Each structure stands twice: as structure tokens, then as C-alpha cells.
Amino acid sequence: MKLVQHAEEAKAALVTMWTIRRFEEAVDELFARGLMHGTMHLSIGQEASATGACLAMREDDLITSTHRGHGHCIAKGADLERMMAELLAKETGYCRGRGGSMHIADVSKGNLGANGIVAGGIPIAVGAALAQTMKRSNRVVLSFFGDGAANEGAFHEAVNLAAVWNLPVVFLCENNHYGMSMSTERAFKIEHISERAAGYGIPGVTIDGNDVQAVYDEAAVAIERARSGGGPTLIEAQTYRWKGHSKSDKNLYRSKEEIDDWKSRDPIGRFEASLEDAATLSAEDIEDARSIARDAVRNAIQNATAAPDARPEELTDAVYA
């Protein structure tokens, strides 16, 4: 599917991207104003990979996500109000205030969860894919992870298991070029993380992760391969996080010029430009997409703020099922 030829899908994708952006900006602001505690890992600048990959998935396909997972969650159809409520430590949040930003899941939407451990979700995705195979389901699992995760043992063990068992899983590495302050130049001897696919006998490809169409295209190929019994694929989507790693980041390890250079490759701006150039959407349509996203986030904040706080007297609930 070429998004420029499908106005409805293109607008929906744009709304998703703007929703992620507005959600993250709102979280940033709530945190700065002292209305949100803990820490947050924002995905501003990385909206295309979450949106493009989830767009290529069926609704009943599954994902595992990361500590920088708000975008994946939104793109996989999560309820914004329950997400915001979780971040605001409310009883109505996805995890009833027990998980916070790094542990939001929505199993009913196929989201098996964000993860606070780098690479923690990758073996879990493989197990979910094994379950689909054993149940003769044709659902596919897509595992989001970052460049940092590709140096964890869990990545290597999981990709190998998926490869030898030919499981229906797509490994989507969002290479945002830094694991906290550690640049990929210093952390890898190879040029492309996707080269590691060869070590496991599976296809690997590097794409422009700030191009939602490119992400959609490669994800669709990999998902189709997985669904039809062709086994796993490693996709490296090159992108960049505009904000710091987390709330403690002072950006000492990268230059303003570098950040500005990546901002000029804004995935949302590029997508809007391509839609306008192709006359897929009018300026009014685009403005409408922005409004939809802004209003959705605003409503989520409003309703979540009014929700009851998580209750200390029920603190030990749910340690065991």
C-alpha cells in the first residue's frame, strides 16, 4: 500500500503520528510541572517506526515493546486515557499504578507489554511466536527494541531460537543511535545492525526509520514472510530521539548541530510534505489530523487527572494470580 494513494489510511497514520508526538509532549510538560513523577523515555522523533510497523500488522498480531514504548502502545491501539492514567499513578491506569511508563501492556490489543529491561521483550516475543506456531494460529509477533538491545545476550539468544525454529516473528530494531550516552559508533564495530541477521541465517535490512512508508513497506514484507512460514526477519530502522534518554539527560554526549540535523528529517514533517505534494491530503485535512490528535491527548489528560489515585490499601493485590 502506498499511503499517498490512500487518503483515509494516510490520514489515520498521520493522526497516529501526531498522537504519539502530542502524548509525549504532554508527558514532558506534566513532568516538568511536577504533576508526574518517576522517569519517562520519550519517543519524539521516532513516530514513523511505531506507526509504520503497526500499520502493517493485523489487529490480532502481537508486539513486545521497550522502555521507550509509548509510541508502540499508541500505534497498536491503546486507550490514551488508560495510558495517561497509568503515568499519573491512577487506579484506572493500565496497570492500576503498579507499572507506570515502562510496563504498559494491552493484551486485548495484542500488546504484550513495554519492558524496563533492555532486550527483555525480545525472548518473550519469540515465546509468543512459538505459542502461535503450536496453536496453529497465523498471528505474527513483532518485537520492537533499540540499538542498545542488540548488544545484549538476550537479543542473540532470542534471534537464534526464532531462526532455528523458523518462528513467525519480526525483529524491529529502532536504531536511534544512542544507548543512553553510548553512540552506535562506539558500541558496534559493524556499520549496520541488520548485518547481524546473517549470523543467524535470516534476512536483515536497514531502512530509513523516519520514513513511515519505508517502515510500512519493509514491515509488510517481513510480516508476510513470517505469516507464510518463511521465518523471522531483522529490520533496522534508523531514527533519532530528539529528547534526552530520560529525565536525567543533559545531552552532554551529542551536539546541538547533530540534534538539529535530525530534526530537519522530522518523520511527521516529511510525511505531511509527501501527502501534500501528492495531493493526497489538503492543508485542511492535515490540520484536522493535528486537531484530532491534540484533542485526544487533551481529553485523556483531563479524564485521567480526574480519576481516583491508585490505592495503597490494595498494594499487595496482584503479586500472585
Next chain:
Amino acid sequence: MSTQTLASAPTDSDAGRPISRSLSYAEAIREAIAQAMTEDERVFLFGEDVGIYGGAFGVSAGLFEQFGPERIRDTPISELGIVGAAVGAALCDMRPIVEIQFSDFTAQAMDQIVNQAAKIHYMLGGAANVPLVLRAPGGSGTGAAGQHSQSLEAWFVHVPGLKVVMPATPADAKGLLLSAIDDPNPVIVLEHKLLYKVSGEVPENAERVPLGKAAVRRRGDDLTIIATGVMVQRTMEATEALAAEGIQATVIDPRTLKPLDTATILDGVRQTGRVLLVQEAPITGGFMSEVAAIIAGSDALNYLLTPIKRLCGLDVPIPYAPQLEKAAVPQVADIIAAGRTLAQES
């Protein structure tokens, strides 16, 4: 090491109890797996060499032939990946049983056990379950030295979200494993490699031994011995010798370390006023330290005639040389001596 049997399974068929016969501990585990897999197609076993090889200790021998390679699934040597895959499969409503070849190798998989399996249910506010079973043999006595002989139960007991069982008899190895498979939580089943060949009465049917219920193996008025794993068998041997000296001991096997049946333990302590805690694991920070703290923090303290005594492994990696290995963990003679001293203290 004795291979004396422990009479623990119900055998009285006149009372309407199930028919039982003698099986080894390994055979009992295998039977539990086979019965669970027959009952529920979501149950499957995977791990290193569990297929045609039959498992490093022969536990899964014959299951591959019975159930095939998909459900008796060999894996590469990849503990973190295996346990992670079990977590993912469990989240998708399968019922994986992971065999980790030696419990020492759980160290390779700790992220998935501790940070993922144990916490997902809670971190998601109860929205998802992780019904997986991790079986792993622990313990010394095979000359395998420091990386193949540990007793690591305290690690797992310390993690909220995990349940931990340590079967000491063939009947419990079967019944506790069946309960572990039924349980909606991650359950760590710590088997003991010296017990695999020990035989005992085991019910033929798929009778469950409930998690969280201790077994009183023996009753006596002079002292109460609480022991886990292979130490239950050694303690039972020791109590025969003590009985010959006129010292009668109550022996309590917690069976499930978490959740712990504290009521049975405290009753046993109140009954005799003298308590000996026996574990194979190193003494410092061990499971019996927790038992001691529970006793000391309860009204049972008022019944104590002597201080609580712990008889545990030394704070040393398990050594290779047989005479060193034996000296590193409690043996039958050590339990006899400790029991005698405790019974005679005033």
C-alpha cells in the same frame, strides 16, 4: 548416600485412596509431565537435551517418543532465551514447563525469571498471567563441583511473584509438579539430583499435592526438625538412629517454600520446644534463616526450651574432592549429633 525409600504416599486402598506403586523420583516427575500433557494440550516441555537424549538426568526419557518433537522440544544451549520464550508462551496461554539442566544455570536466565516472569502479573496490575513451570535440579553429592552443585532456593524465595517448591519424595515430586503446572503463576521446582533414583510409593492417578502445605514426616515429642530437599531423607535416617537412643523427633518437610505453611511449622515448634533447621544451602541468608525469623517472631518463641539451631551448608562453594564435598553440607551423622545435643540441652 542411601537409597532407602521414604514411605510418604497414601497406600491404604481400603480407605478409598488411589492405587499407588513404587516409582523413582525421576519416574514420578516423568509421569506427572505425561499426565499433564495428556490432560491439557497447552502443556509442553522444553529445554536442553530433553528430547531423544531424555534429559541430562533421564527425567524425560520416553516422552519424546510419546509426544513428539513439538511438545518435547529440544533447545540450543540458551537458558535466557529458553526462559524468555517460556514467558512469552505463557503470556499467550500456553503452559510451558522449562527444564534447566542444572539449577546453577538459572543464573544465565535470571533476568527472565526475576525481572520478567515474577513481575509481569503485578506490573501489569493483574492484567496478564505467566503460568510457567521451571524445573531444575540442585544440590551437591555428585562430584560436579562449584558450578553444578548449588542449592539456590533462597534466591527465588526472595522474589515476590515466584512460587518455590522443593519435593523430597517421589510422591511429592509428582503431586507438586502437577499443582505447579495448574498454577497461574511462575513456579520454580527445585528437584534434587541425588533423589532422582530414590523410590517410593506414588499414586497412579494425577493426584495433586497442594502448594503451600507442609508434610509432617514423623512425630516425636523431644525435638522438631525442619528440613528441605535431600535433607528430608537424611533427617529421616538420622531420626531412626536418634530413636534408638530414645530421642523421638518430629520431622516437618515444608515442601513448598513459598508460599510457606507457617502454621504447621509453628505447631511443630510449640509441640516440642526444641527446633533444628536443616538445609543443604550455605547458612548465611539461607531459607532456614527465614524460618528461624518466623519462629522467633511468633508466639512459638515462648515455647522454646533451647535456642533455635540451624544445621546448614558451610559458606563455601561446593568443592570437588569427595571428602571435601561431604564436609561442606550436613550429612546424616551431623544431623544425629545436632539432634542429640539439642534434645539434651536444658
